[in-house]
Amino acid sequence: MAVEKKDEQESESSEQVVNPWEVSGKIDYDRLIDKFGCQRLDVSMIDRVQRLTSRQPHVFLRRGVFFAHRDFNEILDAYERGDKFYLYTGRGPSSEALHLGHLIPFMFTKYLQEAFKVPLVIQLTDDEKCIWKNISVKESKRLARENAKDIIACGFDVTKTFIFSDFDYVGGAFYENMVKVGKCVTLNKSTGIFGFSGQDCIAKIGFPPVQAAPSFPSSFPHLFPGMNNLRCLIPCAIDQDPYFRMTRDVAPRLGYRKPALIESSFFPDLQGENGKMSASNPNSAIYVTDSAEDIKYKIKKRAFSGGQDSSKKQEGVGANLEVDVSFKYLSFFLEDDAELEQIFQEYKEGSMLTGAVKARLAEVLTEIVERHRRARAAVTDEMVDAFMTVRPLPRMFE
Known part of the structure; x- marks a missing residue:
């Protein structure tokens, strides 16, 4: 995405860089909200979640870990009227061992799924990591399955959850939505949002519609047939916001509802406040494999x-x-x-x-x-297959 230019007077160490592929510097969340154009979650909205779900809000809501949103109030309005919605979140499988920061969106998404009794789709962007991390297709797909085991271990309900790998699932209605999104976004606009340059491979430039497509229920005809008006709520870290600013911009042009977002802050590096915990730096992270x-x-x-x-x-x-x-x-x-x-x-x-x-x-x-x-x-390969099988979820709203 286009990173706000640093004032020439500012020291390099204080520069804030937040995009889907890099988070560094001392993070000013108020500045991020202003820059991205999202809104802060307020106490009244958290109280409303408690009233509507009849359960205590998750610790990540109470403590402001999830602190920003786009149209979350509309999701709550719809839920109060008795309308349905679904959840969409994801994981870019670039490492075999997850750290604690990776678990945060899944722990929170599990709470949302249980509190609102809604289905969930989880995208494993093995294609993205193959492109950005120079990992082979075979290795990216292997890491996706390994990461799926960690996701399943968070306790998701297989009767309400569909996990998919981009390499395995993209095609059909999903690909149709990718093409529709891609036709709405010019190269200039994509460069402005994501900061692409002439040195980036065209695979990077072509990726954003892949992450946009799960925001639309028609991308999952086996789950949501004839439910093209179904709302989508995306729990994610705020560095993923550029993808969904783009998605929300094109959604009305395609006849779809804009996805809503609820966004988290970053889990800090062990060694200090700059950036976030990184899987590539063992000194900065606590892994789920640590003794x-x-x-x-x-x-x-x-x-x-x-x-x-x-x-x-x-x-x-x-x-x-x-x-x-x-x-x-x-x-x-x-x-x-x-x-x-x-x-x-x-x-x-x-x-x-x-x-x-x-x-x-x-x-x-x-x-x-x-x-x-x-x-x-306790997660077996058969369990991974069960979550990743393309199938209907007949009791997903119960």
């Missing part, structure tokens, strides 16, 4: 601290929670609101030391990773 010892070591040695450099100074001044990575991770994954508030107060005031915060985080993340590892070990 309890690995997790404890990484948090102790790598997690950037906002605490003071001595216990005496910490007791006198307290921690800077704006930069403390361990506290930020707890705000993502510690379910107990009261405990988080207690840690916030004690750590900020200085009565709690960095070592205690890191120790609690290691406990929380170890439990999550070990639970995921057990669930993932």
Whole structure:
């Protein structure tokens, strides 16, 4: 996408780069909202979710992890009227081992699926990673199936969920929508949105319609026959917004509803606030394959601290929670609101030391990773086939 040009007076380290393929710099989410043209989720909307679903909003909603949206209010309006919708999210399979940041959209999507009782399509963009990461087609397809196992391990319901690989599924009605989208977007417009240059291969320029097509129910005739007016809600990280700005722009021209989005912030790098956790840098990430010892070591040695450099100074001044990575991770994954508030107060005031915060985080993340590892070990190739089989989902709205 077209990245806002940095002021020449600004230092290079402060430059914010957010696009579907790169996230770096200190992220200013207010600036992103203004730049992308989305809206902040407010408390009234979160309260409305609780009222409509009769269940406590997910911790990612309560804590502002999912913080921005496009037309989420219209999804709630439709749901309140009794209208149906479906969910669409995805994963670009570029690595065999996922990190915790990769799990966030799937954990949240599972909550949405259960709370609203709606079907879900999950796109594995193995073609995208083949193009951008210089991975072979064969390896991209293998990674897609491996990543599907991690996704299934999050607990999705096979009777309401269709997972598909682009290499395997694209064709028919899906391809028709790709072509329709592609005909609506000029090269100049695509360059403006995505920042393509003359050095990029034409496969990159041709990819955006592939990610747009699942926004339209007619791309899945085996799931939604005769339901072309069905609304779509897309949970994703905000770096994917450019794809769906393009999609929302062309949807009315094709006679489709605009997809709605609910967008998350980034799971921070262990070593600090710049960018997001990266699968390519083992020092920045906690993987779902890490042992309890690995997790404890990484948090102790790598997690950037906002605490003071001595216990005496910490007791006198307290921690800077704006930069403390361990506290930020707890705000993502510690379910107990009261405990988080207690840690916030004690750590900020200085009565709690960095070592205690890191120790609690290691406990929380170890439990999550070990639970995921057990669930993932139980996922068989037959289960992957079941989720990826093109089939109707007769009870998908129940």
